[in-house]
Amino acid sequence: MSVELDVFVGNTTIMDKEVYQLWLNGYTVNDAVKVRIEGGVMEECEASAEVLLSDTMDQYRTFQMCERLLHHPAKLANQLLFQIPPDRQAMLIERYALACQFNSLDFVIIQFQTFICISLFRYYAFDDLFVREVLGKKLSKGTKKDLDDVSIKTGITLKSCRRQFDNFKRVFKVVEELKGPLVENIRQHFLLPDQLARDYAAIVFFANHRFETGKKKLQYLTFQDFAFCAGQLINNWTVGAVDNMMEDMDVDLDKEFLQDLKDLKILITDKDLLDQHKNLVCTALRGKTNVFNEMEANFKNLSRGLVNIAAKLINAKDVRDFFIDLVEKFIEPCRSDKLTSIDVNLYLTHYTNSAHILDTFKHHAVWTRYMGVIKSCILRMYHD
């Protein structure tokens, strides 16, 4: 004796938020039932485990049907399969916004079927822990195969890992070929809220350039650190950044700029210039910090590090090591000298500004563009 078939279909789709989350987290039906039983739904509603199982399976099926639509969020706007009553939409969006503290809900979200959009956010939401593992990796089948290791390492279910990975890949594939601003493209095609779209932009950007993030020395950095840096890079170093009229993509770094960066080498190759620069910086810093001596001693070293990074960026291979270089060449020496982030900020400010006063240094624009990003990245990354 067994229930062979068991379905429940409402004219308006009933989705249980709790179960949805369990589904997203990759719980199996049975595990989800266990969690629900522990949550005490049964006592609340005088239900039996059987009822709960039936309900959970039903919900899972609904989500699976929904999933197809979630992969092409643009279709959600006018899909007919699920009917969500406006009252629920309103309630859910409110609660969701409060819970997630999304300050800015994109208008598109409201325009369309809000409830599904919320499902959508959740569907496209990811675990920072997980993304940290795959950040900068190629979004390929090979990486996907390694997801079980990631799953074990992070404690996130494999199912959930796969969904998140597939989301990255899907977004990547769509955005890769689109022109125009990256974040905007993601928002439009996947109807994601601003913050989430930015995060995806970062992920796509990292995947595209295959930035190394997995090295031990980089382990202390969180996804949000990287996302911030990615934002800086996207906004300042890509083609779209200088000339947003350009129909080019946001994903690639501005080749011309990278070429120009080589000219900065003069700052370290020209002895006079280097000394001059050092003097200017030291003059400015003197008395303003109690680690002045260390700074002075390390100046040439640090300057060399930064300028070398700049000069190497023209090679795609070295781009990958951008973050590890920053850490090795700048952050670590500073840290060993016990510089606080205020010191670093001070140092970088003067380091940047002083270069403009040098008579023989001509590459002011490139320098500003380069150092602006470097400074904010380093400051963001300068923590324990």
Added chain:
Amino acid sequence: MPGKLKAKIVAGRHLPVMDRASDLTDAFVEVKFGNTTFKTDVYPKSLNPQWNSEWFKFEVDDEDLQDEPLQITVLDHDTYSANDAIGKVYIDIDPLLCSEAATVISGWLPIYDTIHGIRGEINVLVKVDLFNDLNRFRQSSCGVKFFCTTSIPRCYRAVMVHGFVEELVVNEDPEYQWIDRIRTPRASNEARQRLIFLMSGELQRKIGLKVLEMGGNAVVGYLQCFDLEGESGLVVRAIGTACTLEKISTFPATATHPNNSSPSKDMKDSPQAAPSTLGCRSTHSSPVHSASSRLSQGFSVSVPTLLFAGMKPRHRSSEVPRARQCRPGFGEEAPGVPLSSGPPTPLRAQTFSSFSPSKSYSRQSSSSDTELSLTPKTGMGSGGSAGKEAGPLKALLRQQTQSALEQREYPFFTLTAFPPGFLLHVGGVVSARSVKLLDRIHNPALGNTRSYKLLDWNSFTADEPETRDAWWEEIRQEIKSHAKALGCHAVVGYSESTSICEEVCILSASGTAAVLSSRFMQDGPLDTEHRLSRQPLCVFSTGSERVEGDMGSSASLGFEEVVSPGCGFCHIPYDELNIPFPAQLTYCYCCRRYKVPDVLFTTIDLPTEANVTGKGCLIQARLCRTKKKAQGEGNATAISSLLPFLEYELHTQLMNKLKLRGMNALFGLRIQISVGETMLLGLASATGVYLTALPSPGGIQIAGKTPSDITYEQHISTMQKKINDTIDKNKELYEINPPEVVEEIIGSPIPEPRQRSRLFRSHSESSDEVSELDLSHGKKDAFVLEIDDTDAVEDIHALLTDSPTPAGFYSCNTEIMPGIQNWTSAIQMFTSVRVFRLNANLTNQGLNKIFSDLCENLLKSLYFKLRSMVPCCLCHLNFTVAIPEDELIQVAVTAVAMSFDKEQPLENGKQSGEKTLIKAITENDEQLQFNLELNAETSSHNPLSSPKGLSEVGSHLSARAPSVDYSSFADRCSSWIEQLKLKAHTIRRGSVKTTSSLEKASPLPEGRSRSLRSNRSYSGSSVAVVKMTPLSFIPGAKIIKYLGIINMFFIRETSSLREEGGVSGFLHTFIAEVFAMVRAHVAALGGNAVVSYSMKECVFMENPNKNQAQCLINVSGDAVIFVRESELESTSVQTQSATTHTSNGGEGT
């Protein structure tokens, strides 16, 4: 009369990728009607093609317009190979043929493929230009309106009710044609879908013709069914009630009831109309007598509540004298297990012992029939002087009505709810079943036919439909005679159904015998307005308010029946001397003038005017019986002999469960018997209520036959205790605490009726005694179950295993729940299907248990699913059982959950403290939801009234202290959302990040204005919400227009069952798709809801080994436009209920 059909293909969207290489599609569209086909251009390389075609014009006969659907096929152009079909859309253009329905079909319709499901959508425009006057033409019946609704549709007034119309058409099932062997499943499915579309169109046209012949202009309660007879063909049959309807042009005021439409006025009309026709048919033999003679002739009345007969193996109508053969112990049981405690009177024993089953249920009665036979002698003096005049008058009137009705072949009505004053008395359930063997196929006409397209309807095996017609005719005759036996001249709430297994087919028909008022047979327009406008409010208060009004008018009029419409329908229509079955009659507990039975079973909805105590609940009897595998005639005979037992036991169960809940009447009774190869399934569902007019039911008493054993006695007493406790609990749960009748009897002028009966009915000494006994024993009579009867053990078990509904839930299978009045606008229609696999070799008991658990668990799941709607009521719970295969049981449920406002100002009886507590917790949530919904609804659906609605909400809320906070919160939420919506539209995309914190949310008045401004733009941007409900109304809303009938048939098949998520995944998707298509078609007609929705067929077949499954679904309903009622009449409800209370109390005296 020709017409011009015009279609325009605008665009497509979300098309599937048909070309793997480019990931795109080169789509074009074929538009076909009849034999004419048009094509659009190919729109290359797009998944969202914009064809924007010219208008394709079809010049056709209106006959074709009625029969044929417009067929739209979307294809992918392929240069080198054949074009691939993406999918099809069938558009029923019938709604466009009626001037009062829709005028244009315009919108996005899902493109459906029977293998792949929905594959994108297509935007079309369809119009029809009809020439000439619509109603003159004979072959077509354009202009006849069809309604699935089984009551007079909300915005119409019935001028005349003409009566029963039926038709059936037969064809060969394409699935069983030889060609099916060589064509693809898709082609076969499409052939079938199209055929059924054609057949329903034809059927509807033919019925329309009949209606026109009768002089009507509409069919109400239209019920169309398919019989998939397999090899022997496909039968599409339909029944309905022909009416002349008149549109109510102005909307009646909601809250106040104009005097001119009050029932008392209606009542006034009828007697005036009567004299004019008096002379015509005054000599008319009383049907009661003929009925009783029939009875004594061995007419089988096996199950008392249900006059039931007609087991016919094969085509003969051999009436099995079932009652006698039934069970060996039958006759003996009868005296031992009486329905009530009154000792069986000699009369009963003598008259009925031979064929009465152990339990007697009662029927209905009313003074009127009694009068008919008594009038000559007594003149029915009950009503005082006024009564004397009215009595004969009425008798004549009745005779005249009867004759008017009996002129008709079948005085049947598919309606389940009636305009006030139409239904005079209810007799009881009448039902007939017949077992038939389906013919082997013999279709000479088909020798050279390639497909259905070439089938000529007229030349097609002419005798086939006749056979089916004859079968149904037999059954209808049977029903008619049963009704007569009950002293009734009409059958209401009539329906027909079949169950087919291989070549055996059980035909069933059932209805409620009733006596109807003649007014609607003549010209007197009935005023439904009155009823309509109040419907959403409540049964209870409506009923009693009417009573009040009637009391006044009756004084002057002196017309007895007017005195108590709240109980009038309960009065027995048959002669109490010739009761067709054993029943205990008592004087009506409302008016104390006429006799009523102790229990009443009906198939109709609870009349709005009925006086009900407490709330109702769903009562189900479930039964499973094994049967030997057999073939042909043997099989049919075996089934025939099993049926009576099945039916009898179902009734016993119903009766027990009814008693257990302390109730005394069943409404909406639907007994379904399903036949499989090795078993028979019976499922009876009904809504139990406590009718104030009927006596309080006695308890259930368990008696042991061997009282010697002490442990055994203990066992019995514990069981007895359990039962008593359950009854008490149920009474509390359903708030059944009828007024203390016994005392009233003593104090009130009760002696009068007694005297009366002595005076006028001295000849009926014995029956009089019975009634007196009942009166005095009142509540003590108990229903005795003998414990050592294994059946009884089973019964008791079944009784006690029904788990109570969780707190906050109510359920019923009728339209509305008595005792619940203030529905909120939150409704959720749903369909749930379960298939259960049984083990082989189960005993009857085991089967029963499994079947019963299956239904119970299904209900439990529903309650759990819908927990967020508490407090709510599952209305119109419609169970359908089937045995798709050996050892499989399929149960499908369609119902609507409607939440109601618990803060019921007046509830009859006390609320249990515990329940209030639980509900109080949910209250807040519910409150919030309610407001939001209302808010959103008004703004999106009724822009004009939204400010009003909002302010209404505000005031409504502020009246209730605890909810004020929530209201402001809700308002802020909604205004915040409105604000966002507004911004969404005013601000250029991408440039804004809406900072939307609650602090920023606008205050209430601003929000209101915003919502007003923004809703226009909002409604355009999202997919319109289409509500669906199996009920005939939408709570808190007014239906302003009926757009036509929705009758859709879909087949879905898969050969990759596992990949689609197994059987559950497959069916889940399919049902969701069906809903989506229904909604899309309704939206395209311009509607925003489907009422009287039902899923009439859900045939599911699977073959997991081959990874295949197939499912057929047939749905129907009425597409409507509704608008929200902007007024919430919380105050008027209160006052109404208050009057209810007083008038109730006053009634008894």
